Amino acid sequence: MNIYKTTFLIIFYYLLNLSFTTPLRAQPATIAGDFPDPTVIRANGQYYAVGTSSEWAPHFPIYTSKNLLDWQQVGFVFSSAPEWTASSFWAPEYFYHKGTYYLYYSAKRKDDGVSCIGVATSRYPDRDFVDQGIVVAYGTESIDAFVVREDNQLYMTWKAYGLDTRPIELVGAKLSDDGLKLEGEPFSLLQDTARVGIEGQSFIKHNGYYYMFYSAGACCGVSCDYHVQAVRSKSVMGPYERVGTDFLLSENENWKCMGHGTFVHNPEKELYYLLHAYNKVGGVYTGREGLLAKLQWTNKDEPRFDLVEHKDVPQRHDPSFDLIATGQYKPFWQWDFQYAAPSFTTSDEGLRLSGTTKRNNKLGVALTKRPTQLAYTLGTEIDLLGSSNTATKGLILYGDHERAIGLSVTGKKIQLWTMAPNNRTMIAEQELPADYKKLALKITIAPSLECRAFFGQSDYWIPIESPNGPVSIEGIAPWDRSPRPGLFFNGETTESALFTRFYIDTKPAGG
Template identity: 35%
Template sequence: MKRIYVYLHLICFLGLGCSVNKSGSDKNNATTGGEQQVSASAPTVSYSNPVLAGDYADPSVIRVGDDYWATATSSEWAPLYPLLHSKNLVDWETVGHVFPDKLPAWADAHFWAPEITYDKGKYYIYYTAKKKGGNLCVGVASASQATGPYTDHGPLVCQEVGSIDAFPIRDEKGELYLVWKEDANSVRKPTPLWGQRMNEERTALLGEKFELFRNDPNTWEGGLVEGPAIEKRGDYYYLFYAGDACCGRACTYGVGVARSKSIRGPWEKNPANPIMQKNAEWQCPGHGSVVKDKDNRYYFLYHAYNVNSFVYPGRQGLLDEIKWGEDNWPRFENRSPSITAKAPHNQNRPEELNVREEFDKNVLANTWQWSVTEAPKYTLQKDNGGRLLLQSSPNKIGSILGQRTKMASYTATAIVDQRSVSKDAQAGLTAIGDPDNALGVALRNGEIILWSVKGNKTNIIDRAPAPQGTAIQFRLTTQKGDQMQFAWSTNGQNWNSLNKGQAVDGSYLPPWDRGVRVGLTAKGPVGGSVAFDRFELMHQ
């Protein structure tokens, strides 16, 4: 939801009155062309948070030359760990994934908190995942290009209660260390941040681990500290971290910082902590990383929940400049997330929030997602206007192709070719929390059904006879994140409401750590396929 504000400083200075002009097209209209050209006399351009709309928790960012690269948590959605590119920290594009077509061989769930770094000509991704048959571990993958392909090197550290949120750092002698969190809050114990030497190949830790610090339960930190991000400035290493409950409706997250002249400590926590807390627009800010631009300005890319849409889009990516006081402690303006701020590179293109997919390209857009438990099989037929053949699955809610929702209110539509839906198959438009919790409208055995799955239990809410014809259109209209109305049409103009036009409550959909996706599902015997002609997701 970036918006461009132009401030006419010269007019204000001359006392001729001030005006604010929102330039560019509406936030939901696509733009074309390259970066904006900025001259010395150009007016100041600002942006509005989020810079990463939708579910982009635990973001990490680096700068290599003129390019910024970022990634974020995937959780239980594949492909794993989006790779995002920007020239200005505000306009981001998904250009690939760390693991685009399969999971790491050693892991099976909870793909959290990737940290992207660049060192001596190589890119590294330190990530959290659950080891098969075990607990949470920190793994690492590397590539010679930011976009990959990445080679996985397996897990580096796996403690009994779990190891998460890794961050690499070199000390004043150039020796390489790994810092991570022991996930002891999972067993109601304190959460130390540990450090340990690491070999240059990033395949093993060396020597003995040492503690940097841990949470103080009698302060704002509550039950945990996590998400360390370390930046060297002057004589000090500054460790930015998050404290207390990260996620869901009961979240209490905030941002703190500690400093030390040595990686091994002693570490001094800022007496002014937390240096960032909630405000009227954003709540539970935290778990980010620091990046420095060419002008030596420092920025923090992190996540927070929007107060109005809250858990439904998930934890969204925000950007704020870090200021430095005379006491050499970092701070944020108003100790809270910014609503609008000056664009770092004085650039900001209007953002495209919506999805319009005709399936007329050779590949699907990088923004499509599916469950880590089952990768869908599909074929794109780009001729004759394009269509998607999605193979059916008998498991859970079937094969899934979903898109992140980015606001609390949106309308999604999809067109299904009735002739492609075989007996006992079910295909349609679905709002998805996970494969055990979903809500949708579908065609099945000559009927249109409005269905829900809650805790893996299926319920048919309403049904209607399917009309004769080839194509049928489904529509989902969502308000406030959880009020979902469903309808169908044969022409896209005259709509027939289901459930007597009453909204269905979708408040149960979001898992504790994820937002809602909306997309296409196909359930049925193995070997069958369903044809989709179009998908749209329009945010309001």
Template identity: 30%
Template sequence: MSFKATLFSLTTVAVLVAAGCSTSRAKPQPLQGSKPQPLQVSNPVMPGDYADPSVIRVGDDYWATATSSEWAPHFPLLHSKDLVNWEQAGVVFESAPEWAEANYWAPELLEDKGQFFVYYTARKKGGPLCVSVATAAQPQGPYTDHGPLVCDPDGSIDGVLIRDENDVPYLVWKQDGNSRGQPTPIWAQRLTEDRTRFAEGSTRQQLIVNDAPWEGSVVEGPYLLKRDGWFYMFYAGGGCCGRTCSYGEGVARSRKLLSGWEKHPSNPIVGANAEWKCPGHGSVVTDASGQSYLLYHAYSARDTVYVGRQAVLDPLTWGTDGWPSINTHQGTGGGKRAPTGFSDEFNGSTVAMGWQWPQGNRPQASVSGGMLTLAPNANRATEPAGAVLARSTNTGQYVAVTALDPGGFASGTQAGLSAFGDPENSVGIRLKGSTLEVWSRQGNKEQTLGSAPAPGGARVYLRMTAREGHFFRFSASNDGSHWLDVGNELNGDFLPPWDRGVRVALTAGGVVGASARFDSLTITPR
């Protein structure tokens, strides 16, 4: 058996972490008389749940990060040589910052004067959403957190750094007024030169607010750049997430950072089309030829919101009027990338990059001898799914299969395979003693929906077949070839699709001392 890692899983390649990366960012110059030729892109370039993507170029390398929401570890760090093919090379935070408890959103990865910054959103313990900042000497970290910068009572999100026309650093962020039925201004306020605190005596200045019909109750996700004497702000408007989303990406510009902002008369510059819906919240990067691109997220219109918001890439075209456009206002462009599969046979010495767990509940997980051993922490041991280890998907049509070693189960142990939305909403199949159970947890209320005797043998194979992202069938086998259905098809449309995708998860728990051994997980598109 061999470990396999496909593109959508974005698993680590160790040499990427060790690779040297220049921190110089000289402005790229195209050849005299030539015009940059955009990349031929098939979207998504980051298949799976990678909302609010942020990207920079560092020498010949590209680095990116994205929202992790309620999944840990927090904020994946992704590496690419070509903007199209990405591998995960690390994370910003292996453990949550001490001050924060939830809502790990919208990390903005930036380089400024040779230093690297991640401005990010999280919820303060017992308090509101805040914008915080972490710093590093290199894009792959390690990152040092500096705590919250701003915590408006109604929430502060989507922070980004920009220097004004006098080279003075400012934080730009959104006040989350929509959470209280209020307008959503985007503010700017001067920072200290270390860019981790507001300058003493500084005050905030409103740049834009939601005042156009297409924006609805929200403008957010600002990304600012300077070009030809203008400041440009790319921003999102409308409803970001879920089945009723209405997101789009707009742009505004001004000669000065703190005043004179005008919005593009043809906003949004990216809207829905037949392939992609609810696009928005991105950042701009320029390649060595001088061609600029917007990396942003969108839902696949042909798939489901249960996959999550995937990262897509489009070249920017600058008109003679100085305004940018994308795909001639026809929505997300490029070809459509076919879904890919995932396989982990646990042949390494550690749990591979890309596995996730519910934030605040890191399981005990180790790999040895081609097996993953999974166990809950003591305070979650009696929960049926006290330990959760999960992967995202890149399609709503898939078959997930795991092989479970039933030997050595402590009495009362439950272990299995799940479509996991969050700890209060999930469905799955589990081995419980000599019985297989299909179960559903909705609003933290659990019920058993089907059962069957477990097949004998050295391995119990469990299979979950998904369609449209939220209909699931479960079956079991003792050889991985001959399958017995357990229960009927489940409708899991209650699984939380609002700001994250549903994961395929391995689970274990049920009793103090619970532990389970898995020898593989595969996810195959169908």
């Protein structure tokens, strides 16, 4: 290839990359990125929120805010899975009682795969949670815990499935004063007689009534139709009557499939509802994000919601940073704990990544972060001299262990590849320049879901040309969570890769 053609291609890819990485934007989320089934509590003059983590470890991310609008992650509830659990870490729920913070959650039991409700406790809302085991095991699925108090009696409520031939049901039972076990027989709150799916209930008391808000429809995926409804009763145990419109929260011009939230008071005693929804730009690729709605009442004591707009949220931009142990940045990495066990350390050299795979994982180890937008640039720099030559290392867009897109280097080969069930496909390959001691890799994702790959040094980028055009990330999103960008490693247990930079950049970028 002559120098004029090479120069033309570099300029062409620069302009093309500049255009397709300009991000489309929906109305800003309250908590951006994949944060389903949020629970919220006010304590110590601020707010705390925890969301579903599904199959990502560590489990249940914790966020804090001083105003319900600006949130920052501070940690996770569990650094490792409680002994009784296997998978499906869903629907956490805060409860504060007699000086103790309770975090109820759903997970599949290791022995039989049945979804149960467990609980962890702490003196603090954001750390030091200790698992106390299973509280609810009922039917073939018990999820979506919510504790409500009537006078001096606590009640556990949850969604039950697999009760003989009955439909999905919201049920309740008396809860012991220590919050750790049920007392007495469960009773029915509401049956899904329409068989559309009901779940995610939460309660408030207003003018002598217990109002139960719940979500109906399909929660997840491109065909979701989630929405919020309400019923009320003079007693927690019912009977309940419908109140308000059929779609208290459902869809607007920016968001769809709204639901599964919990309430919190601000200092002025106003009630807010933290929920999740898919934005119409990112959809399943940014996942169910956190939204905030204010609860209002009509003169007939019927509820309605007003979504809170946060117009001053700045464009989220995760700048390039050095992967060294400065303590100034906490990336809060996550990984698919069912299929990989990463091992990583940071030092003044960078981040050293290795690890092992589990079960039938033929892909490798992915160390990932949540995306907050559909279009972004993902990049890293690898210290080749500090890394094992025969190990595969680079970048990944990870859906699960069977669906991914990667850009990596092994030996003297830079490779762009895709992973589909039982099939890893090489898309393009480039020879590693002989004089490279460090290698920069970059993947750009467009709003059209197309992505392109580049390698280079410093700010000099060379495109890796796919013979069949851009690769698409379409289809790599699991049904209940968004794909994750991150670092990738595949090698022997004695091997490792040394990364010196990593970034997810949402501002327009050049090639």
